[in-house]
Every structure is written in C-alpha cells, then in structure tokens.
Amino acid sequence: MPAALRGGAQSKAKPRAKAPASPRKSRGPSKAKAGGYTPAKLGAAGRIGLSPTHAMIAAGGVLAVMAVVALATGDRAERLGQGAQAALGQQFASLGFRLNAVHVQGASPAATADILSAAGVYKDQPVLGLDLEALRARVESVGWVEEAQIVRLLPDTLIIAISERRQLAVWQHNGASRVIDAEGRVIPEASPLQSASLPLVVGQGADQHAAAILPRIAARPRLMSRVEALVRVDDRRWDLRLKDGSLVQLPAVDEEAALIQLEQLDQRSRILELGFARIDLRDPTMVAVRPRDQVRSSGLVADGA
Structure with missing residues (x-):
C-alpha cells in the first residue's frame, strides 16, 4: 500500500494495547507526598529541589568561596561579599538556617x-x-x-x-571605686559593691602596682587577714592599713625583705595582735614601732615620708 501523503487521507491506525500498570503506582502514595520524613527546619529545601544535606553543603560552599574571594581581592571584595552574605542569609533563613x-x-x-x-x-x-x-x-x-x-x-x-579578664582588686582614687584586672585596667561593667571579697588598693598608681604587691601579701595569710587596704604613697611605696587601725609602712624598694622582717617579728612577739599605731619598716637596718597611745586624735594618714 502506498504511503499516505501529508494533508491527504490517512489509513486508520490500529488501537494500541494498554500498557500494564506500573508496579510503583499500585503501591499507593509516595513518601514525599505523604510527608513527615523531611526535618522541619529544612523542609522547604525539598520544595526547591534540595535535600537537607545538599542545602547545608551548598551553604558551607558559598561561605567558603566568599571567604577565599575576600582574602584574595581585598577590602572591596570583602564589602561586596558581606552584602552577598546578608542576601544569602535571608534566602537560607527560609530553609531553617535561623538562630535558635x-x-x-x-x-x-x-x-x-x-x-x-x-x-x-x-x-x-x-x-x-x-x-x-x-x-x-x-x-x-x-x-x-x-x-x-x-x-x-x-x-x-x-x-x-x-x-x-580576672578581677584583681577594687581601686579607690579621687573619690571613685573601680574594679581592676591584673594589668591595672578598669573593668567598667564590674560593680565594686558586689566585689567586697577583693582587696582594696588606694591612691594614684595603686592600679598599676597592685599586681606586684598583692601576691606577696596573700602569701602571708596571717597578715592578709588583718589588712583593710593597701595605700599607695606618692606612687613610690605602700602603706598597709590594718583593720584595727594600725599602719605598716613598707619601703620603696625591697618590699619582700621588709615583709620577711615583719613576719619574723610577729612570730617572736605577736606584734600584729598588740595593736601598735605604726610599724615603720622603711629603714632596713631597724624597725620603728609607735605605741597606740602616742597617736594624735586626728588619726593616721599616709604621710609619704
């Protein structure tokens, strides 16, 4: 039979036999339609053709590329990268990449x-x-x-x-109290009222020199327990003001030797318990002690002498 021409009469096509039903279709709805397998935070990833794993890999890859470009091309690319990163963040937020x-x-x-x-x-x-x-x-x-x-x-x-930063002491100067760290820097957020357990250092320069003297005093618990404040005198040396009103005057140099001398004196005569007005250790060759009854009624101050 001759072939049928375009536009001309065509012979009737024989009906095709129906294909057998697909085994998959006969099993009911697929898991994707049934729902419940995609994590809630990344569920939207499936709607744009990404699995949760692929979404996370894509996010990490984009960030890595942006970091490399910023390092390679300088500040301008870094600024562009930050803008792209912000836009990327908004896009991925809809996929569950939100701060929780x-x-x-x-x-x-x-x-x-x-x-x-x-x-x-x-x-x-x-x-x-x-x-x-x-x-x-x-x-x-x-x-x-x-x-x-x-x-x-x-x-x-x-x-x-x-x-x-470790809190070292409360520093009192010019009528203000501040908490300082081991380098003498003020910690503005720390409250002196809530730091009563910290040692008190007083005067100009006390903030910068506290880290050197405090470990030496702390190494002598008997003395440390009696100290009310460490007063910096003329930014040269320290006076130890004790809780009973006594004053221990340390030298400008070799504080450790003076503290050893005081420690030995206390072991022999319990001088810290006797309540002397002043114990002068500024001269390494002698210890001068002033009894309390010679103290003037105006009280003691650090004289800087």
Missing part, C-alpha cells in the same frame, strides 16, 4: 549578660547573614572580655567562647 541558640563559654554569670547584650543577636536571625568579625569586635569591647572567638554551627547555633 546562643552558648557563651568561659564567662562568669555576671559577664554573660553583658556579653549577650553587646553581641546584639536575636532569635530567628538569619544565621548565614551574621558578620562574625563584627560580632567578635562587639564582644571584645566588653570590659570583662580579654579575647573572643565566634563559631557558627549550622543550621541554628552560635558559640561565643571568651577568655575573661
């Missing part, structure tokens, strides 16, 4: 509240849109913080790990 937990490590309870306040992060914030370097700078601006490290754990957690 912040963990502060290495901080005391008093410091933790100030650190979280300075961090300025909030629940459901896009995790991938966080500028970690800016966040670290804000945390390190807190007086409690010596150094900070910020770690982003996908999909929803932020770790703030810090080294906290």
